[in-house]
Amino acid sequence: xxxxxxxxxxxxxxxxxxxxxxxxxxxxxxxxxxxxxxxxxxxxxxxxxxxxxxxxxxxxxxxxxxxxxxxxxxxxxxxxxxxxxxxxxxxxxxxxxxxxxxxxxxxxxxxxxxxxxxxxxxxxxxxxxxxxxxxxxxxxxxxxxxxxxxxxxxxxxxxxxxxxxxxxxxxxxxxxxxxxxxxxxxxxxxxxxxxxxxxxxxxxxxxxxxxxxxxxxxxxxxxxxxxxxxxxxxxxxxxxxxxxxxxxxxxxxxxxxxxxxxxxxxxxxxxxxxxxxxxxxxxxxxxxxxxxxxxxxxxxxxxxxxxxxxxxxxxxxxxxxxxxxxxxxxxxxxxxxxxxxxxxxxxxxxxxxxxxxxxx
Numbered sequence: 001x002x003x004x005x006x007x008x009x010x011x012x013x014x015x016x017x018x019x020x021x022x023x024x025x026x027x028x029x030x031x032x033x034x035x036x037x038x039x040x041x042x043x044x045x046x047x048x049x050x051x052x053x054x055x056x057x058x059x060x061x062x063x064x065x066x067x068x069x070x071x072x073x074x075x076x077x078x079x080x081x082x083x084x085x086x087x088x089x090x091x092x093x094x095x096x097x098x099x100x101x102x103x104x105x106x107x108x109x110x111x112x113x114x115x116x117x118x119x120x121x122x123x124x125x126x127x128x129x130x131x132x133x134x135x136x137x138x139x140x141x142x143x144x145x146x147x148x149x150x151x152x153x154x155x156x157x158x159x160x161x162x163x164x165x166x167x168x169x170x171x172x173x174x175x176x177x178x179x180x181x182x183x184x185x186x187x188x189x190x191x192x193x194x195x196x197x198x199x200x201x202x203x204x205x206x207x208x209x210x211x212x213x214x215x216x217x218x219x220x221x222x223x224x225x226x227x228x229x230x231x232x233x234x235x236x237x238x239x240x241x242x243x244x245x246x247x248x249x250x251x252x253x254x255x256x257x258x259x260x261x262x263x264x265x266x267x268x269x270x271x272x273x274x275x276x277x278x279x280x281x282x283x284x285x286x287x288x289x290x291x292x293x294x295x296x297x298x299x300x301x302x303x304x305x306x307x308x309x310x311x312x313x314x315x316x317x318x319x320x321x322x323x324x325x326x327x328x329x330x331x332x333x334x335x336x337x338x339x340x341x342x343x344x345x346x347x348x349x350x351x352x353x354x355x356x357x358x359x360x
Contacts, residue, residue: 012138022095023112023119029141029151030054030088034129036272040338046080048162048183049291051222052153054140056091056125064096066104067111081185085115089142095121118142136267158223163204173197175354178213182221182250187335195351205230215244215354218251225253225263232258244326244353249292252329262300269293276312286343289336326353
């Protein structure tokens with residue numbers, strides 16, 4: 001058996017957990033959060049929404065199916081949500097030294113070392129998750145020998161760190177979708193490309209007032225949405241117009257802020273598969289995948305908007321819809337990979353709104 005170096009996870013409140021390192025051996029600090037999904041760790045680790053966070057995976061055995069290869073399709077890695085790992089560190093209970101999967105090209109540990117990401121196993125993630133659920137998301141750090149200070153990633157503009165710096169174009173379809181990249185997951189682009197579209201991906205603070213497009217899409221992303229001042233400013237103009245707009249996760253929060261609503265930080269966030277949501281005004285419930293630490297305040301929603309979805313666990317806002325204009329947003333991820341995909345129909349709804357708008 002491999003000899004693993006010991007390291008400590010230290011929480012903001014002083015609690016300590018000792019584990020064994022199977023990633024890069026460097027000290028790191030960030031916000032500690034948990035994810036309850038049973039599968040999909042390659043997708044979670046490459047999700048830009050986790051930027052600055054120490055991720056705790058509650059499923060007991062991780063690494064058993066290794067890491068897929070970096071096959072390229074539509075100028076994106078086919079099996080990942082971005083080109084890099086975005087978490088600050090990984091915490092798990094048991095690490096599978098031997099992996100087995102037809103698509104695996106390397107182990108989880110080798111991938112983490114390659115990307116300079118610390119990771120610990122041998123920690124009781126069930127107990128750790130109970131602590132986070134009781135006290136809320138908190139700051140934490142991993143140290144080997146030398147101590148480091150705690151660091152709050154929510155005090156910096158994380159979106160600016162994960163967004164692209166120059167315009168990128170995907171596809172050659174009929175309908176032009178302008179995608180505001182606040183830390184977009186690749187699967188969002190894949191879903192948009194399923195239709196007859198050209199996706200024009202631009203930076204988070206891009207002035208798109210002179211761009212020619214048929215529909216506007218605002219992506220997911222990390223951190224405090226109020227940091228995205230240029231994006232909110234641009235969206236205020238877009239909302240005053242009649243072109244279709246669709247926002248997901250952080251994009252939902254930015255649309256809300258641009259409309260005059262307010263956001264707040266959740267106690268420990270929603271980061272898991274199978275979060276139940278209810279479509280407002282109906283009996284239709286859906287299972288969704290979620291990854292966010294902030295939410296829109298239902299009490300602050302302006303009169304010309306209505307709640308689109310509610311979270312059935314805590315009644316928090318899960319979506320907005322304009323009462324007249326073709327503008328809507330969801331807090332959850334309809335494009336979720338590794339699932340569930342109950343709400344993938346919303347992409348078709350977005351494209352239909354574009355077709356209808358162009359047909360007027």
